Amino acid sequence: xxxxxxxxxxxxxxxxxxxxxxxxxxxxxxxxxxxxxxxxxxxxxxxxxxxxxxxxxxxxxxxxxxxxxxxxxxxxxxxxxxxxxxxxxxxxxxxxxxxxxxxxxxxxxxxxxxxxxxxxxxxxxx
Amino acid sequence: xxxxxxxxxxxxxxxxxxxxxxxxxxxxxxxxxxxxxxxxxxxxxxxxxxxxxxxxxxxxxxxxxxxxxxxxxxxxxxxxxxxxxxxxxxxxxxxxxxxxxxxxxx
Numbered sequence: 001x002x003x004x005x006x007x008x009x010x011x012x013x014x015x016x017x018x019x020x021x022x023x024x025x026x027x028x029x030x031x032x033x034x035x036x037x038x039x040x041x042x043x044x045x046x047x048x049x050x051x052x053x054x055x056x057x058x059x060x061x062x063x064x065x066x067x068x069x070x071x072x073x074x075x076x077x078x079x080x081x082x083x084x085x086x087x088x089x090x091x092x093x094x095x096x097x098x099x100x101x102x103x104x105x106x107x108x109x110x111x112x113x114x115x116x117x118x119x120x121x122x123x124x125x126x
Numbered sequence: 127x128x129x130x131x132x133x134x135x136x137x138x139x140x141x142x143x144x145x146x147x148x149x150x151x152x153x154x155x156x157x158x159x160x161x162x163x164x165x166x167x168x169x170x171x172x173x174x175x176x177x178x179x180x181x182x183x184x185x186x187x188x189x190x191x192x193x194x195x196x197x198x199x200x201x202x203x204x205x206x207x208x209x210x211x212x213x214x215x216x217x218x219x220x221x222x223x224x225x226x227x228x229x230x231x232x
Binding site for chain 1: 156158160162168169170171172175176181213215217218220221222223224225226
């Protein structure tokens with residue numbers, strides 16, 4: 001059974017930093033691209049960042065580009081999100097999500113979220 | 127960026143009702159669409175991928191259809207466990223979620 005367990009959330013002042021972790025089990029972590037998705041209180045879902053299975057490719061939403069860094073440690077089966085220069089609008093529950101992949105007729109690979117962790121709350125407030 | 131628009135935002139229904147939620151993409155996404163169910167305080171749960179492929183363990187009363195820019199999620203006979211918020215999400219070009227449809231008890 002796939003299990004994803006986030007940690008590291010908490011309260012921080014604007015301009016501060018936090019590092020989120022996501023421990024994975026129940027699948028071969030190194031073989032899968034992974035992602036962070038967030039949900040502001042009472043709001044919808046927003047993908048934040050993605051890292052390829054090899055870790056060689058990373059992607060960021062415009063809202064966090066230049067402030068957040070995604071990384072992974074395949075030896076520890078752990079995904080990370082380093083969040084710097086935090087703003088009030090970064091307040092959200094942050095979910096770690098595993099990707100599944102389908103191959104399109106032309107050979108392109110399409111990635112979608114198939115398993116999620118329970119989330120960790122980040123509150124940015126003075 | 128591809129925008130996803132769901133309707134309605136809120137839906138009031140009774141147990142046993144047939145429920146349909148619509149999701150529209152701002153440009154064609156072929157069938158690269160997923161549907162998620164989320165209950166309060168819980169993580170989203172994948173119901174359908176590829177617009178119409180039911181995930182393992184998801185009850186058969188859930189079904190998805192559509193391609194291109196228009197998609198629907200149908201619950202054939204609403205059950206008490208189905209009262210939740212539903213999100214569509216495109217994965218053709220990066221990832222974008224709809225704003226959600228809350229299914230509440232009438």
